[in-house]
Amino acid sequence: MGADIKKLRNRIKSVDSTLHLTTAMGLVASSKIRRAMDAMNKGRQYENAVKNAIAPLLTSLECQKSPFMNGNENGKVCLVVIAGDRGLAGGYNANIFRALRDYPNAHIIPIGKRACERFKADVILAENYTFADAVNMAKTICDGFKAGEYSKVGILCTRYVSMLSQEACVKWMLPLVASQEKSSSDVIYEPDEITILNAAINEYVAGMLVSAVRESFASEVAARRCAMDSAGKNAQEMIDNLQLEYNRARQGAITQEITEIVAGSGM
Numbered sequence: 187m188g189a190d191i192k193k194l195r196n197r198i199k200s201v202d203s204t205l206h207l208t209t210a211m212g213l214v215a216s217s218k219i220r221r222a223m224d225a226m227n228k229g230r231q232y233e234n235a236v237k238n239a240i241a242p243l244l245t246s247l248e249c250q251k252s253p254f255m256n257g258n259e260n261g262k263v264c265l266v267v268i269a270g271d272r273g274l275a276g277g278y279n280a281n282i283f284r285a286l287r288d289y290p291n292a293h294i295i296p297i298g299k300r301a302c303e304r305f306k307a308d309v310i311l312a313e314n315y316t317f318a319d320a321v322n323m324a325k326t327i328c329d330g331f332k333a334g335e336y337s338k339v340g341i342l343c344t345r346y347v348s349m350l351s352q353e354a355c356v357k358w359m360l361p362l363v364a365s366q367e368k369s370s371s372d373v374i375y376e377p378d379e380i381t382i383l384n385a386a387i388n389e390y391v392a393g394m395l396v397s398a399v400r401e402s403f404a405s406e407v408a409a410r411r412c413a414m415d416s417a418g419k420n421a422q423e424m425i426d427n428l429q430l431e432y433n434r435a436r437q438g439a440i441t442q443e444i445t446e447i448v449a450g451s452g453m
Contacts, residue, residue: 190435191432191435191436191439194428194431194432194435195432197428198425198428198429198432201421201424201425201428202421202425204417204421205418205421205422205425208414208417208418208421209414209418211274211410211414212410212411212414212415212418215407215408215410215411215414216411218407219404219407219408219411222400222403222404222407222408223404225400225403225404226346226397226400226401226403226404228400229396229397229398229399229400229401230397230401232393232396232397233393233394233396233397235393236386236389236390236393236394237390237393239386239390240362240383240386240387240390241365242373243375243379243382243383243386244362244363244364244365245364245365246379246380246383248378248379248380249364249379249380249383250364251380252362252380252383252384253331253332253384254328254331254332254360254361254362254383254384254387255361255362255363255364256361257331257336257337257338257360257361258334258335258336258337259337260334260337261331261334261335261336261337262291262292262293262335262336262337263289263291263292263293263336263337263338263339263340264292264293264295264327264330264331264335264336264338264339264340265286265289265292265293265294265295265339265340265341265342265356266295266296266297266323266327266339266340266341266342266343266395266398267282267286267294267295267296267297267298267301267305267342268282268297268298268301268312268341268342268343268344268398268399268402269282269283269296269297269298269299269300269301269304269312269402270298270299270300270312270402270406271298271299271300271311271312271313271406272299272300272406272410273300274410274413274414275406275409275410275413276409276410276412276413276416277409278344278352278405278406278409278410279300281344281352281353281354282301282342282343282344282354283304284354285342285354285355285356286342289342293335293336295323295326295327296310297310297312297315297399298310298311298312298402299311299312312399312402312403312406313403315396315399315400315403317392317396320391320392320393320395320396320399321388321392323392323395324388324389324391324392324395325388327339327359327360327391328360328387328388328391331360331361336360338358338360338361339358339359339360339391340356340357340358340359341356341357341359341394341395341398342354342355342356343355343356343357343398343399343401343402344401344402344405344406345401345405346401346404346405346408348408349408349411349412350408350412352405352408352409357394357398359390359391359394360391362383362387
């Protein structure tokens with residue numbers, strides 16, 4: 187009986203340590219949520235602004251001659267894979283790598299510690315990803331696409347739906363898709379539309395990269411907070427059950443001792 191009580195006491199201490207860890211990580215995630223959400227919203231606004239800026243160019247017949255509107259059919263699919271910097275975020279990282287199975291032969295450019303470690307690349311943290319990083323990456327991607335290395339380029343990232351829901355998805359960047367709508371803009375481009383489009387493409391890709399990274403990071407923080415809340419509740423429930431079992435075992439041991447004392451005094 188004494189050994190059982192000691193074992194239960196050690197289990198309670200172990201689960202209590204886990205509870206403290208999950209609580210601390212949940213608090214850290216909570217402290218990052220507002221900043222991550224603000225960055226995500228600004229990233230979305232910038233992405234929309236860049237898309238709106240090049241939208242009139244996609245209606246131009248001249249722009250359809252641009253190499254960025256005609257991918258090489260014999261090239262590879264290029265995917266920028268954005269995963270988390272840490273674990274303990276529920277299915278956040280697993281969902282990204284599960285979605286990647288649909289593109290077994292893709293050329294991968296990883297962002298986020300878990301993705302970089304998986305593909306044995308230099309670590310680029312999603313939390314610290316800057317616009318300068320995006321510009322450099324966008325130049326590499328655009329040069330490769332222009333050279334015919336890729337048939338299309340996309341971003342495998344996580345779309346933020348709500349605090350309780352995040353979805354892995356692919357956002358395609360290149361080739362650009364020609365618009366069938368006629369532009370109502372009276373803008374005059376100098377020297378011409380195709381030159382402007384080719385010059386703006388780096389900014390467009392960089393804007394999409396920054397937006398996707400910030401939205402993925404906000405999704406990671408939200409997923410981690412939900413996972414830690416759930417783990418904390420489970421740990422507390424386990425402690426309550428173990429404490430009840432411990433009290434019963436202790437009460438049984440005390441009852442047995444009293445019985446032995448009473449039986450001994452009657453001899």
